[in-house]
Amino acid sequence: MKIYSTLIRPFLFTLEPERAHRTVFEFLKLIQHVPSIKKVLARRYVIEHRALESSHFGCHFKNPVGVAAGFDKNCEIFDVLPCFGFGFVECGTVTAKDQSGNPGPRMFRLVRDTALINRLGFNNHGADWVEERFKKTPAPEVPLGINIGKSKVTDLARAAEDYCYTFEKLFSFGDYFVVNVSSPNTPGLRELEKNLTPLLRALKALNLKLTGKSGTLKPIFVKVSPDMSPGDLEEAVGSCIKNEVTGIIATNTTLARDMVHLADPVEGGLSGKPLRRKSTETLKTIYRQAKGRLTLIGVGGIFSAQDAYDKILAGASLVQLYTGWVYGGPSTVTDINRGLIELLEKDGFKNVQEAVGKGA
């Protein structure tokens, strides 16, 4: 019997969605200070297998399934999430300025569609607070990504300065950084993904400066939306290649509503099952254009091993999930990793890396 789907989820789903998130979050915050509980969890949920392991941009991944940005916005529980089987964690979005986000309610469950809509609007404590938090906490055992965004009060014309502030503050704490230019909940933000070069140039210059004598640049990813026109997407991918970013995360949430059952319109970004096909198609398009010059991370509507495998076949070296964890509960990542081992074996692949892009 699955306790999550029969008992815990029905209880959590009686709560207002943001309250349910906070309840789970506070629980995770508590247990992250109890090593014995973390050990029990890891024994139950972590799957180790050679077929799941891979190395990218100087990091070793024990498995390809990570936590998507937005779950741990202030980088507070990155230490406990790997105990649930995640192979890497992405925190954020962190902005230069502390901001409370949009007024509530701002998170909605679409149970019939196995989806969520959120318009949180980058609620986070800001780069200075997060820097202090990192100073107090040892690095996690898995690769850690930090997703950065533009503060709402900063004009688009000064976006590069704003991103650079956060990048510099948190530089030494992340194994990779993600430039979020695709959240639909910060007015005008998506304009940046149509003209990436100025932002990417500024970050590259700062990356070179901060890297100094070590010579190893911090890997930088760009997170794109699934709603770009084919022309804009092609230009964005071209710009990423030209400016030598490490890779692309595809995708953020969508503004499309054609695939869900909604009596009244709800503003915000849609995630979960209805996003899956669109985000996989976007990933495939990027893979075909990039021809191996970018590392791709696939995210959007992953609930099962087959969903994760489809992203890998479409070109993703790594995958992430958020909504799938909300609906599926703590055993989701374990099930995905177990299933991936079987799917790889069935198709004759020795490991995840061999399967990347084979369906594109």
Ligand SMILES: Cc1cc2nc3c(=O)[nH]c(=O)nc-3n(C[C@H](O)[C@H](O)[C@H](O)COP(=O)(O)O)c2cc1C
């Ligand atoms: C409640 C919520 C908050 C999110 N916040 C962020 C965020 O701060 N930064 C970001 O890049 N993506 C954010 N996302 C998007 C996810 O990282 C992911 O790209 C998207 O939800 C698709 O994956 P999923 O279908 O597995 O949820 C958020 C998603 C949800 C559901």
